Amino acid sequence: MEIRIDYNNMMQAALGEKGISDVEIEAYAKRAKAAFDAVINNRGKGMQGWMELMYNQSDIVREINECALNIRENFDNFVVLGIGGSALGPIAVFQALKHPYFNELTASKRNAPRFYVLDNVDPERMNALFDIIDVKRTMFNVISKSGATSETMSQYLIVDNLLREKLGKEAHRHIIATTDKSKGNLIKLAHTNEYKTFYIPDGVGGRFSEICPVGLLPAAVLGIDIAKLLEGCAKMDKRCSSFDLRHNPALITAVLQSIAMDKGRNISVMMPYADSLKYIADWYCQLWGESLGKAVDKNNNVVNRGQTPTKSLGVTDQHSQIQLYTEGPFDKVITFIEVERFRSKLEIPVRCEDFPDVNFLCGHDMGELLNTELKATKYSLCKAQKMNYSIILPEVNENTLGQLLYLFMMQTAYCGELLEIDTYNQPGVEEGKNATYALFGRKGYETKREELSNAKAPSKEYTA
Ligand code: PA5
Numbered sequence: 001m002e003i004r005i006d007y008n009n010m011m012q013a014a015l016g017e018k019g020i021s022d023v024e025i026e027a028y029a030k031r032a033k034a035a036f037d038a039v040i041n042n043r044g045k046g047m048q049g050w051m052e053l054m055y056n057q058s059d060i061v062r063e064i065n066e067c068a069l070n071i072r073e074n075f076d077n078f079v080v081l082g083i084g085g086s087a088l089g090p091i092a093v094f095q096a097l098k099h100p101y102f103n104e105l106t107a108s109k110r111n112a113p114r115f116y117v118l119d120n121v122d123p124e125r126m127n128a129l130f131d132i133i134d135v136k137r138t139m140f141n142v143i144s145k146s147g148a149t150s151e152t153m154s155q156y157l158i159v160d161n162l163l164r165e166k167l168g169k170e171a172h173r174h175i176i177a178t179t180d181k182s183k184g185n186l187i188k189l190a191h192t193n194e195y196k197t198f199y200i201p202d203g204v205g206g207r208f209s210e211i212c213p214v215g216l217l218p219a220a221v222l223g224i225d226i227a228k229l230l231e232g233c234a235k236m237d238k239r240c241s242s243f244d245l246r247h248n249p250a251l252i253t254a255v256l257q258s259i260a261m262d263k264g265r266n267i268s269v270m271m272p273y274a275d276s277l278k279y280i281a282d283w284y285c286q287l288w289g290e291s292l293g294k295a296v297d298k299n300n301n302v303v304n305r306g307q308t309p310t311k312s313l314g315v316t317d318q319h320s321q322i323q324l325y326t327e328g329p330f331d332k333v334i335t336f337i338e339v340e341r342f343r344s345k346l347e348i349p350v351r352c353e354d355f356p357d358v359n360f361l362c363g364h365d366m367g368e369l370l371n372t373e374l375k376a377t378k379y380s381l382c383k384a385q386k387m388n389y390s391i392i393l394p395e396v397n398e399n400t401l402g403q404l405l406y407l408f409m410m411q412t413a414y415c416g417e418l419l420e421i422d423t424y425n426q427p428g429v430e431e432g433k434n435a436t437y438a439l440f441g442r443k444g445y446e447t448k449r450e451e452l453s454n455a456k457a458p459s460k461e462y463t464a
Contacts, residue, residue: 004391064213081142083120091117255418271312280404
């Protein structure tokens with residue numbers, strides 16, 4: 001079951017002068033080849049360790065499945081503590097593959113612990129979680145590549161304290177640390193406290209980590225077949241590893257987005273037409289935004305590149321955003337994610353025969369209505385000459401989801417090369433992290449603290 005790309009609506013044939021011409025794509029061939037070579041030749045090297053994860057994790061998959069089985073049998077709740085790349089993937093995969101009201105199902109229907117992800121330091125939300133879970137029946141998975149992120153470490157400290165109060169010496173059996181094998185504080189704490197540990201391999205950055213233990217452990221705990229997810233990734237890897245520009249799904253979409261950026265389309269709207277894929281859009285936004293939004297290129301020239309990712313949900317946001325997308329500025333590319341077959345059907349009953357304006361809906365399936373609305377939206381966007389393309393999933397399952405995740409990672413890698421930036425760093429995120437450490441008085445950040453105290457104080461003139 002292969003996912004497909006339909007990019008007709010990016011082209012002049014559909015959009016007229018506002019579209020992309022074949023000539024423009026051909027003119028990109030040399031740059032596309034250079035981007036392709038840079039990505040493919042560095043497979044598994046440097047920060048491209050994620051490209052090997054489908055092929056080098058059979059032992060770890062076995063260990064994860066064993067650990068997951070134990071958690072399923074012995075815990076009522078599984079809570080991820082993490083942020084950014086350490087949270088968005090687990091949320092996206094959970095939403096895509098499990099029941100939409102999973103936590104409300106009975107234990108026998110769930111056949112897995114309830115699942116929660118804490119990806120903020122809002123005290124109200126964290127306290128609220130403690131209102132509804134029994135920590136003695138909960139496994140906490142602390143996920144942090146750096147083992148230093150303030151948000152995750154503060155959550156960890158609160159949880160660790162609570163567990164010690166309630167469970168004494170048994171507390172450590174309720175924490176699993178997923179982190180770097182040697183760097184950072186989390187691994188040191190894990191060793192000191194004897195936590196079960198999974199490692200984030202070298203060359204796998206936060207936003208590229210969903211298909212390593214970061215995402216695989218939570219998925220396996222939920223009963224998701226992680227081997228099939230990885231098979232899906234491998235399937236897409238093959239398609240994205242051949243230099244056939246028009247048929248390499250990641251390369252052609254990266255080239256199209258790049259040409260679109262050249263034409264001022266600086267916003268990338270990710271719009272799945274399926275509730276199950278709603279959080280894939282969140283995951284994509286981090287991947288695309290953090291990877292491509294860079295001040296300097298690889299030669300240190302100031303370029304301020306990137307395309308602002310934003311998310312939308314079909315059909316819900318047709319009644320919120322589509323007016324803007326259709327009639328607003330020519331600054332967006334809309335990526336639709338279309339699902340051909342939904343996992344359940346719901347027919348609209350035949351009633352209201354005397355009300356033809358209601359009756360026309362009757363006898364149709366809800367999924368049919370949803371996809372018809374998608375077709376109608378594509379039509380109206382094309383009529384308004386707005387660039388859009390579709391990623392089509394025959395259905396949502398482990399395999400197609402794996403393909404989708406890998407497609408986005410490869411597209412990002414290729415696009416980063418086309419933009420000639422470092423796809424894998426995040427100095428903008430680090431700056432904020434370091435400023436927080438300094439403001440909270442962390443040792444070693446005295447110079448940063450001084451820098452912050454010398455920053456210009458806000459003027460009353462500009463307050464209201
Ligand atoms: O993609 C990234 O590297 C970041 O968004 C990180 O995932 C995020 O900052 C969390 O970092 P860490 O996993 O080190 O706690």
